[in-house]
Amino acid sequence: MTHNPDSRQEMHPVPEGASATVETTDDVRVTTPDTICGMGHRMKRKEDPRFIQGKGRYVDDIKLPGMLYMDIVRSPYAHAKILSIDASEALATPGVLAVITGKDLQEAGDLHWMPTLMSDTQMVLPIDKVVYYAQEVCAVVATERYIAADAIEKVFVDYEPLDPVVDPFEAMKDEIIVRDDKEEKTNHIWHWEAGDEAATDQVFAEAATVVEESMHIPRIHVASIETCGMVANYDPVMGKMQLYMTTQAPHAIRTVFALVSGLPEQKIQVISPDIGGGFGGKVPVYPGYVVCAVASLVTGKPVKWIEDRSENLQADSFARDYHIKAQMAADADGRITGLRVKTLADNGAADAAANPSKFPAGLYSICTGSYDMKAAHVAVDGVYTNKPPGGVAYRCSFRVTEAVHMIERMADIMAHERGEDPADFRLRNFIGPDQFPYESPTGWEYDSGNYEAALQKAMDMLDYRALRQEQAEKRARGELMGIGISSFTEVVGAGPSRDFDILGIKMFDSAEIRIHPTGKAIARFGTKSQGQGHETTYAQIIAEELGIPAADIEVEEGDTDTAPYGLGTYASRSTPTAGAAGAMAARKIKAKARKIAAYLLEVGEDDLEWETDRWQVKGSPDQHKTIQEISFAAYTNHPQGMEAGLEATDYYDPPNLTFPFGSYICVVDIDKGTGEVHVRRFVAVDDCGHIINPMVVEGQIEGGLTQGLAPALYEEIVYDEYGQNLTGTLADYLVPTAVESPKWELGKTITPSPHHPLGAKGVGESPTVGAPPAIANAVVDALWHLGVRHIDIPITPEKVWRVLRNAGVND
Amino acid sequence: MSKHTVTVTVNGQEVTREVDARTLLVHFVREDLDLTGTHIGCDTTNCGACTVHLNGTAVKSCTVFAVQADGGTVETIEGLAAGGELHPLQEGFWEKHGLQCGYCTPGMIMTAKELLANNPSPSEDEIRWGISGNLCRCTGYNKIVEAIQYAAEKLRAQESTEEVVA
Numbered sequence: 005m006t007h008n009p010d011s012r013q014e015m016h017p018v019p020e021g022a023s024a025t026v027e028t029t030d031d032v033r034v035t036t037p038d039t040i041c042g043m044g045h046r047m048k049r050k051e052d053p054r055f056i057q058g059k060g061r062y063v064d065d066i067k068l069p070g071m072l073y074m075d076i077v078r079s080p081y082a083h084a085k086i087l088s089i090d091a092s093e094a095l096a097t098p099g100v101l102a103v104i105t106g107k108d109l110q111e112a113g114d115l116h117w118m119p120t121l122m123s124d125t126q127m128v129l130p131i132d133k134v135v136y137y138a139q140e141v142c143a144v145v146a147t148e149r150y151i152a153a154d155a156i157e158k159v160f161v162d163y164e165p166l167d168p169v170v171d172p173f174e175a176m177k178d179e180i181i182v183r184d185d186k187e188e189k190t191n192h193i194w195h196w197e198a199g200d201e202a203a204t205d206q207v208f209a210e211a212a213t214v215v216e217e218s219m220h221i222p223r224i225h226v227a228s229i230e231t232c233g234m235v236a237n238y239d240p241v242m243g244k245m246q247l248y249m250t251t252q253a254p255h256a257i258r259t260v261f262a263l264v265s266g267l268p269e270q271k272i273q274v275i276s277p278d279i280g281g282g283f284g285g286k287v288p289v290y291p292g293y294v295v296c297a298v299a300s301l302v303t304g305k306p307v308k309w310i311e312d313r314s315e316n317l318q319a320d321s322f323a324r325d326y327h328i329k330a331q332m333a334a335d336a337d338g339r340i341t342g343l344r345v346k347t348l349a350d351n352g353a354a355d356a357a358a359n360p361s362k363f364p365a366g367l368y369s370i371c372t373g374s375y376d377m378k379a380a381h382v383a384v385d386g387v388y389t390n391k392p393p394g395g396v397a398y399r400c401s402f403r404v405t406e407a408v409h410m411i412e413r414m415a416d417i418m419a420h421e422r423g424e425d426p427a428d429f430r431l432r433n434f435i436g437p438d439q440f441p442y443e444s445p446t447g448w449e450y451d452s453g454n455y456e457a458a459l460q461k462a463m464d465m466l467d468y469r470a471l472r473q474e475q476a477e478k479r480a481r482g483e484l485m486g487i488g489i490s491s492f493t494e495v496v497g498a499g500p501s502r503d504f505d506i507l508g509i510k511m512f513d514s515a516e517i518r519i520h521p522t523g524k525a526i527a528r529f530g531t532k533s534q535g536q537g538h539e540t541t542y543a544q545i546i547a548e549e550l551g552i553p554a555a556d557i558e559v560e561e562g563d564t565d566t567a568p569y570g571l572g573t574y575a576s577r578s579t580p581t582a583g584a585a586g587a588m589a590a591r592k593i594k595a596k597a598r599k600i601a602a603y604l605l606e607v608g609e610d611d612l613e614w615e616t617d618r619w620q621v622k623g624s625p626d627q628h629k630t631i632q633e634i635s636f637a638a639y640t641n642h643p644q645g646m647e648a649g650l651e652a653t654d655y656y657d658p659p660n661l662t663f664p665f666g667s668y669i670c671v672v673d674i675d676k677g678t679g680e681v682h683v684r685r686f687v688a689v690d691d692c693g694h695i696i697n698p699m700v701v702e703g704q705i706e707g708g709l710t711q712g713l714a715p716a717l718y719e720e721i722v723y724d725e726y727g728q729n730l731t732g733t734l735a736d737y738l739v740p741t742a743v744e745s746p747k748w749e750l751g752k753t754i755t756p757s758p759h760h761p762l763g764a765k766g767v768g769e770s771p772t773v774g775a776p777p778a779i780a781n782a783v784v785d786a787l788w789h790l791g792v793r794h795i796d797i798p799i800t801p802e803k804v805w806r807v808l809r810n811a812g813v814n815d
Numbered sequence: 816m817s818k819h820t821v822t823v824t825v826n827g828q829e830v831t832r833e834v835d836a837r838t839l840l841v842h843f844v845r846e847d848l849d850l851t852g853t854h855i856g857c858d859t860t861n862c863g864a865c866t867v868h869l870n871g872t873a874v875k876s877c878t879v880f881a882v883q884a885d886g887g888t889v890e891t892i893e894g895l896a897a898g899g900e901l902h903p904l905q906e907g908f909w910e911k912h913g914l915q916c917g918y919c920t921p922g923m924i925m926t927a928k929e930l931l932a933n934n935p936s937p938s939e940d941e942i943r944w945g946i947s948g949n950l951c952r953c954t955g956y957n958k959i960v961e962a963i964q965y966a967a968e969k970l971r972a973q974e975s976t977e978e979v980v981a
Contacts, residue, residue, distance in 0.1 A: 048909055055917025056905040058852015058892035062918065065851035149842070150835070229856040229864055229918045229952050280854070280918030281952045313857035535916030535953045703912045706955035734861035734950070742943040742956035 018659050018759045019588060026440065028454040028755045032695050035548065036616060041555065042548030043762065046699040050555070051539040060278040063233045066248050068306040071235070072101060074299050075152035076292060076309075077141045077159045078319065079134040082390040082727025083168035083182070086133060086141070086161060094144055094158040099151035102302060103159060104295055105142040106131040112302075118264055118294055120356035121287070121506055122364060124193070125185075126393060127354075128291045133166070135182055135353035136392045137727050138318035140291040145299045145307060168390035168727040172327060172350040175389045182353055182388040193355050193386035198369035198446040203379035207342035211333035215417045220796045221406045223325040223350070223391070223721040224714075225317055225731075226398050227739050228534075230280020232320060233310035234293050236300035244271045247297060252282045252532055253572025256509055258564045260289060261297065276562035282534035283711070284397025285321030287358040287574050292320075317737055318729045322391075322721060323398030325350040326368075326406040332414045338422055340433045343372055343380040343445075345410065350394065351386050357395025358574065359402050360504040360511060366403030367495050369446040373411035374455045374493045374665060375433045380445040390727045399711050399772040401496045401575040412490045412777035413784075413794065420788050425472070426781065427463060430491050431456060441758070448495065450663045451765075454691070454755045459491050459667035462689040465751050466669060479789065484674035484813075486786025490778035491667040496766035497580025501657045506571060512657040513581035514568035515589045517546060519650040521639040523632030524556045527589075530570010531582040532562045536704065536768060538578060541696045542586050545762065549590035550597075551617020551631050568653055576664075576766025579696065580757075585656035587761045592652035596638075600650075601629040603643040662757045662765035666690040668778040674786050676814055679805030681717060681783055688774070689751040692767035693760065702750055704768045710745045712775025718744065720798050787811075821885040825850070826894030834881045840874075841865040843881035844891055852892040852921045856950070863949030866922035867891045873929035875948075892921035895928070903969040904928055904962070913962030915953030923949045927963045935971055939964070 036042030054060050091103035106129035109116040117125050129140055141161055146152035169180040175191040182191055208214060230250065237246040245267055251257050254274040262269035279286060296309035311319075326347050333342040349365060351357060359366040365384040372380045398405070419429035434455040435442050442450040463469075471487055478485045501510035514530035527546055531538065538561060543554040561567055570582060594614065601619035602609045605627055612619045620628035629637075638650040671685040688709060695701050718738040722730045731737040756763030776797055783799050784792055790811040795803055808814045822831045825848060832847050844850045844867065855877055856864035865877045868890040895902040904924045907913065914920040923946060930937060930945035937945060942963050943956070951959060 049912070051917075052909045052914060055914055055920050056892075056901070056908050056924070057896055058850070058921050060852070060917045062851075062854070064855065065845075067846075067849070149846075150837070227952060228916075229862055229950060230854070230916070231856075279916060280856075281916045283952070310855075313859065313862075535914075535918075537915065699912050703915055703954060703958060706957050707915060707953045708955070710955035711952070733859045734857045735859055739862075739950050739952065741947040741950060742960065743947045745943075745956045747939075748955060748957055 019761045022759050022761055022763065026452045026756055026758050028457050028753050030753060032698050036551065040547050040551055040553050040617060041544060043544055043694065043696050045544065045697065047540055047544060047554060047697055049537050049540045050543060051537065062230055062278050062280050063235060063248050063250050064310045066235045066277065068235065068237055071306040071308055072145050072147060072303060073149045073152045074143050074145050074296050074307050074309040075156045076143050076315065077156045077161065078315065079137060079139040079141050081134060081163055081165050082137040082170065083166040084134050084163040085166060086130060087164055088162045089142055090160040091142065094155040097151065097155050097158060099147040100144060100155045101147065102145040102299065103142055104145070104299060105129060109298060112298060113266065115294065115298060118289065119507070120354055120393065121358050122355045123361065123507065124355035126356055128294045136390055137729055138315065138392065140295065143295045143299060145303060170389055170391065170723055170725060170727045172348050172387045172389050175387045182390055191388040193351060193388060194364050195383065195385050196365050197383045199381040200379055200445065201381045204342050204344050204381035207379045208331070208333045208344065211341055212336040213334045213418065213422060214331055215414065215421050216331045217414065217417055217794050218329045219410065219413060219794060221324045221326045221328065221409055222797065223394055224323050224398055224719050225721050225737060226283040226285035226321045226323065226396065227317065227737060228281030228283055228285055231311040231313060231316040232286060232290060232292065234296045235306055235308045236297040237306040238300040238304060240304040244273065245297065246273045246275065248275045248277055249293060250279055250286045251276045252286045252534060252574050254532055254562055254564050255530055255569045256506055256571055257289060259509060260507065274564045276532045279532065279534035283399040284323065284358060284574050286534065288356055288396060290320045313734060314732045318732045319392050321396055322352070322394035323396050324406060325394050328406070328410050330410050330414050332418050334418055338424060338429060338432060340375050340377045340418065342377055345371055345382040347384040349384055349386045350389055352389055352391040352393045354393040355386055356393035358397055360498055360506060361508065362503060363402060367401060368403040368407045370404055370448055370493065370495045371407035371411050372444050372446060373408060374435060374491045375415065376435045376439065377445060382446065391723060397574060399708060399769045401494060401769055404495055405773045408492045408773050409777045412492060413780060416781045416784065417793060426489050427459065427468060430459060430489060449660060450493065451660055451757050451759055452755050453493065453663060453665050454753060455491055455665060457753050458665060458689045458691055461751050461753060462667040462669045462687045465687045465749060466685055468669065471671060484676060484786045486672045486674070486782040488670045488778045488780065488782025488785055489667065490774045490781065492665060492774035494664045494770045494773055495661050496576035496664060496769065497658055497662045498575055498577055499581065499658050500660060509571065511571050512655050513570040513577065513585055514653065514655045515582055515585035516568045516653040517589045517593060517651060519593060519635045521636050523552060523635040525552055526558045526560065527586065528560045528567040529582045529586065530568050531573040531578045533573060536573065536578060537700045541700055542583065544696050545583055545586045546590050549587055550594060576769045579764050580658055580662045580760060580766050581656055583764060584658060584761050585654040588656055589652040589654035592654065593650055596650060597631060597634045599646065600634045600637050600642055604629050604637055659759045662693065662760055664692040664765040664767055664770050666770055666774055668774050670778040670782040672782040672786060674783065674804060676808060679801040679808060681799055681804060683746045683779065685749065686746050687749045687751065688771060689753060690767065690770055691753045691755050692770065693756045693765040694754060694763040696764060701767055705750055705771045706748050708769060708771030709748050709775050710740055711772045713745065713779065714740050716776040716779035716797050716799060718798055819882050821881055823884045824888040826890055836882060838881045839877055840879040840881050840884055841876035844876060844889065850891050850893050854918055854921060856918065861950065863926060864919050864922045866925040866949065868925060868929065873926050892924060895924065903966040907962035907965035911958050911962040911965055913954065913959045919949060919951045923951060923959060927966065931967050931970060935967060937967060
């Protein structure tokens with residue numbers, strides 16, 4: 005599949021009210037008073053009172069009368085034939101009601117397979133063989149949680165172990181076939197390219213300097229503190245299936261369930277209650293969800309399934325696993341001219357990545373990053389291995405993290421190779437602020453940016469030049485100190501629907517606002533917060549547009565029976581899509597409010613102008629109607645011939661993605677004896693356009709930075725040669741604590757998006773995307789003089805210690 | 816499985832229930848008493864989402880049996896706001912944006928409560944070490960540290976006011 009740049013020439017119309025000019029500023033825009041609390045206010049979160057008092061409602065908190073519990077028997081092998089399943093002892097246990105196997109699902113209507121988000125297939129429960137360690141083999145349903153947990157030990161599965169293929173390069177040889185259910189007996193899933201190969205070859209042929217590096221972005225796990233789970237509640241009398249589910253995309257899930265199960269869609273209600281962290285891991289449908297729903301269908305009773313932590317760390321929610329070989333070309337003046345990238349994507353046993361349909365490698369082709377270059381070519385091959393399906397996001401917009409890590413490492417390698425300061429090298433090669441909108445060599449149209457301003461600010465914040473001097477002095481004394489930069493460009497907010505869909509469902513998002521007679525409001529959205537604070541920030545958007553105090557606006561999401569259809573929250577898309585929909589719906593209300601105000605004031609609509617929370621007569625502001633007065637009139641005294649009420653819905657299809665960016669600088673000290681990397685300082689300058697709530701944005705950035713630190717230094721899902729997961733508990737998979745997490749130093753610039761109705765961009769994932777290469781670059785910067793060019797993340801003390809030993813620094 | 820009758824004072828109220836010998840304290844609190852503010856995030860005492868106070872000490876209730884609490888006192892997040900007034904820690908987490916998804920929050924607050932009881936004026940480093948048995952995936956911890964500092968200050972101020980009154 006080739007990504008064709010020409011397909012994005014025709015832009016969707018840019019909405020009215022979008023910024024006409026794009027200038028970079030430092031100050032947050034605030035246009036409403038504290039009493040209204042529109043955009044830019046540091047409003048305390050409206051959702052917090054329930055969370056701080058233990059009144060959040062997560063899936064495992066749901067308790068329905070007669071509820072049963074499900075537990076799952078999992079495979080001890082990464083690759084094995086199933087010879088037989090003997091559940092008789094389990095079924096004889098008091099309290100056990102059912103054991104559900106793959107054959108049962110097959111007989112129930114071929115439910116033993118399900119489609120993945122990438123239109124591949126994945127086993128729900130196997131019949132003939134298992135293809136990854138910890139794979140779901142069958143499920144036990146019992147009256148109590150503990151009985152179900154006991155009973156899974158009493159199901160006897162006879163396996164014939166097969167040799168697994170764990171290494172993706174081995175898998176490409178097709179000596180062991182993971183998916184022999186497929187017609188084509190190969191592990192190779194797809195080949196995908198972007199950019200211009202011939203033009204890239206040309207610039208490489210003419211280059212003064214070419215650098216090359218291989219790197220692995222290892223498999224990691226989102227490890228949200230809440231695992232995945234469901235309460236399925238099928239009502240056999242009414243034929244209605246209620247699914248309380250840890251999902252970031254309830255509406256799309258409802259449609260998928262309807263298509264797979266054959267249940268009519270109006271009889272399926274997906275409710276995503278409070279979610280204890282998602283980060284992409286709660287986008288896909290995992291086998292447990294499907295089996296849980298079937299268990300409720302079979303028993304006619306509510307059934308609860310909650311993963312334990314080891315199941316979660318061993319079976320689902322995996323990200324990354326890209327093996328990258330990159331080359332960068334530069335001319336004699338140190339200008340980057342081209343980039344060539346080949347990548348092997350280890351998908352595990354199914355292509356279940358959470359990507360838009362047309363993008364099997366996600367948005368990886370954003371890999372030219374913040375740099376202006378003539379040509380680029382990127383090729384990716386997807387391959388099956390005997391590992392659980394991977395490719396969920398880990399707080400990342402569809403593979404942009406892998407792309408940014410690669411380009412930021414390559415920029416540093418090129419700078420060092422040329423003997424040049426990496427900051428100076430970047431400042432020379434940035435896409436200039438006057439080059440936007442910028443057409444990248446791989447076909448993206450960057451909406452706005454000012455990369456120099458962000459890097460300069462970060463350098464000023466920590467006095468970069470002084471640190472370089474300190475480093476030189478320390479190096480002379482034999483001390484290891486490094487400074488790493490990452491000047492990343494993010495790409496978030498999918499749609500536009502022309503290019504982006506999930507299983508054919510276009511990637512718009514939606515908002516519905518209903519104003520009550522007393523001027524208070526309820527607003528529902530197609531997205532679903534997992535901690536991002538939508539109940540607050542969406543209220544602030546509506547407050548900004550209509551002048552109704554944010555405190556007077558109730559925000560709801562996650563119930564497919566009540567909320568408008570949307571594609572959900574992931575890939576930093578909530579503000580770019582649903583946030584925009586909220587603004588557009590508010591503007592529809594404002595337009596109707598104008599008609600009502602004109603009627604009440606007995607003037608023409610054109611005689612009115614909007615001011616904060618009211619329509620007022622131009623030149624005579626004493627004559628006005630506030631939004632509250634207009635709301636009351638909409639139900640009590642509206643013009644004859646006009647529909648009563650004051651509400652609006654908007655399905656927003658963005659004209660383009662938004663391209664937030666930033667520059668991060670990390671300072672590390674390395675212990676020569678142990679190889680431990682200490683992050684001394686970390687300055688993060690982010691630019692996400694206009695800010696809705698600075699406090700929430702800071703929270704998103706700080707949290708994202710720690711989730712960038714984590715894979716850079718600590719986290720990796722490790723498999724042995726048998727495909728066994730060696731990191732199946734939080735004692736082995738090292739999520740950073742408050743001790744490892746540095747005191748982040750934040751700065752910002754504000755460069756609005758020219759096409760978003762509020763000038764905003766997404767922000768939640770920028771820090772996760774931008775932080776790892778800043779840390780890796782700092783470590784390599786400390787060691788470059790010892791001949792070190794690259795260390796794969798996570799940069800553990802052991803890896804550094806070995807490097808130091810090989811360099812003769814320690815013994 | 817042997818059954819046992821346990822009597823525990825939970826958030827100031829004495830309750831008596833029959834439990835299995837193996838019933839975990841966290842399941843007792845969540846499922847027998849319907850106090851679902853205490854969460855489960857791992858099963859290996861790593862994440863701290865299930866932290867409650869048992870006899871005045873913060874414990875990870877996923878690795879304590881309910882029978883071990885017999886005759887004792889348990890305090891959970893639901894017991895923190897006295898008479899509808901938020902505890903300074905709850906206030907601090909709200910003021911300083913010390914939470915996002917809210918899942919780790921009750922455990923984090925209960926751990927912080929013990930920390931401040933033992934050390935009313937902790938340094939930033941002491942706070943970081945003090946909560947290092949509790950994992951948060953959303954916040955990056957800075958704002959949690961600030962929330963605890965806010966509460967420490969407020970608790971010290973309350974303490975000195977009470978001394979003046981006394």
